[in-house]
Amino acid sequence: MPATPSSSAQQARQVLAGRLRDLRLDAEITARALSARCGWSEAKTSRIEHAKTPPSDADIRAWCAACGAQDQAAELIAANRRADELYVRWKKLRGHGMRRAQEDVLPLYERTRHLRVYVSNVVPGILQTEQYATALLSTIARFQGTPDDAPRAAASRIERSQVLHRAPHTFAFLLEETVLRYRIGTAETMANQLGYLLSVMALPNVSLGVIPFSAARTLWPLEAFYVFDDQRVSSELLTAAVNISAPSEIGVYMRAFAELAEMAVHGRHARRLITEAIDALG
Template sequence: MSTEAQGQREALGARLRGFRKDAGFSSGRAFAAVTGWHESKVSRIEHGRQKPSDDDLRVWCEATGQADQFEDLIGALRHIDELWMEWRRHLGEGATARQQKALPVYERTKLFRIWHPTVVWGALQNEGYAEATFRQVVDFYEIPDDVEAATAKRLERQQYLYKGNRAFHVILGEQALYTNFGGRQVMLEQLEWLLHIMRLPRLSVGFIPRSAPMWIWPGNSFSMFDDRLVLVETFSAELSVSKPSEIEAYAKVFETLKRSAVYGDSAKELIRGALRHYDQYDRH
């Protein structure tokens, strides 16, 4: 969990602790006796080590005479949930809704900073490559098969590469050119599409060669939307970062990664090298 999400959980716990004390419960033990909980549960919630459930908040508010604060506390709890969204819950009805959710974020953003060490970023994917990635998502998370609809919704993001006053700064690891989604033909078409789309004046695409000196460890992929939001994807969850100090850290990481990246003709030569690789792939 991010420090921001943990901080929000601790703030919620401190607020609940204040309710307890204001209600005359001088200790967690006294409060536990009234609620029927174990004393350790009260302590874990108040110190942010355990996220309370909706029922926990209802009991807490009723026991402390703060019933009018229940809806506000539920809102705070939902905000914590949004900071750390497990994929199984995020993708419960398929991948399309998640792709739709991204569009308003793209609409509002003027400066995009993207880092992905192993995969071509979503807005730079062509149809075949996107379909192959969503097929893996559906199979791995065992969610409803909406690959076709999710792919179409992802491709909608490309409209923002062409309109509005936006700037896209993308850094990919060279491995992204070789990570095989969909087989030889899909990869050849995706690599050719990269060479084509890189001509856009508002799009800057750099690659970090496999042998380039690194000034920061690669870490997880992340997407920065202006200076207000960073999305970080792990295998289990998507982390939303909106705390200014944490966003500053990601901005510093991005600038450090740029020191290892190559652009222009050097970047295109890396793509052509991957094209030569896949042109011979599976040919015997």
């Protein structure tokens, strides 16, 4: 079974917690003594050492000072921030609206030469029409309680899609058939979106496969994930964005993508499923 999507972040936090615990042990002080020096409860020290509560920058500085290891504070703070970047809560990421979040990832798409995408819920952002993106992003903003700048965010998402037409980028998309059937926006919005998928399939640098309802499953439907040049995997959960850079975990996602691709249909068979979804809209 693949590692859980947030395991890279938790693993990084556990390493940091272990380093903080080692500092305390090397200083030969008890958890009670450290807590007293830092001015907080023993319960907080325990939560930090067991990676149950991520420390703040101030917590790390206080911890290092209590252990006489102020010279290590900067490095540990940097490690803590890297761990935090692996698992970013949506309210933090989208606190100033979704347009900025769209613009922030544009450089990643521009420097990626081969992008693999698997989705089981909605059309991948890079393949969305502006109407579909606006409807989806507005729904997300309402649910997450973040500023709703969906029209401007959708425009930025469309700008990102221009990379589809630039060499030497190549793309492989795998969509569960559910993606074709879930109604996002109006029937017209969905029909236009599905029609756009048909046109994208004609691009020479794009492979688009659909995993039919009828496919014999050798792997269950997964959370959506994006593989950027075998260097990074991004996955979007309900409450957070997860970024994975550990080679072993990337390898698991690559293997999952390959197995999912075996279940997918391409070419005229995929076009037929998309056309049937359009016809079902009435």
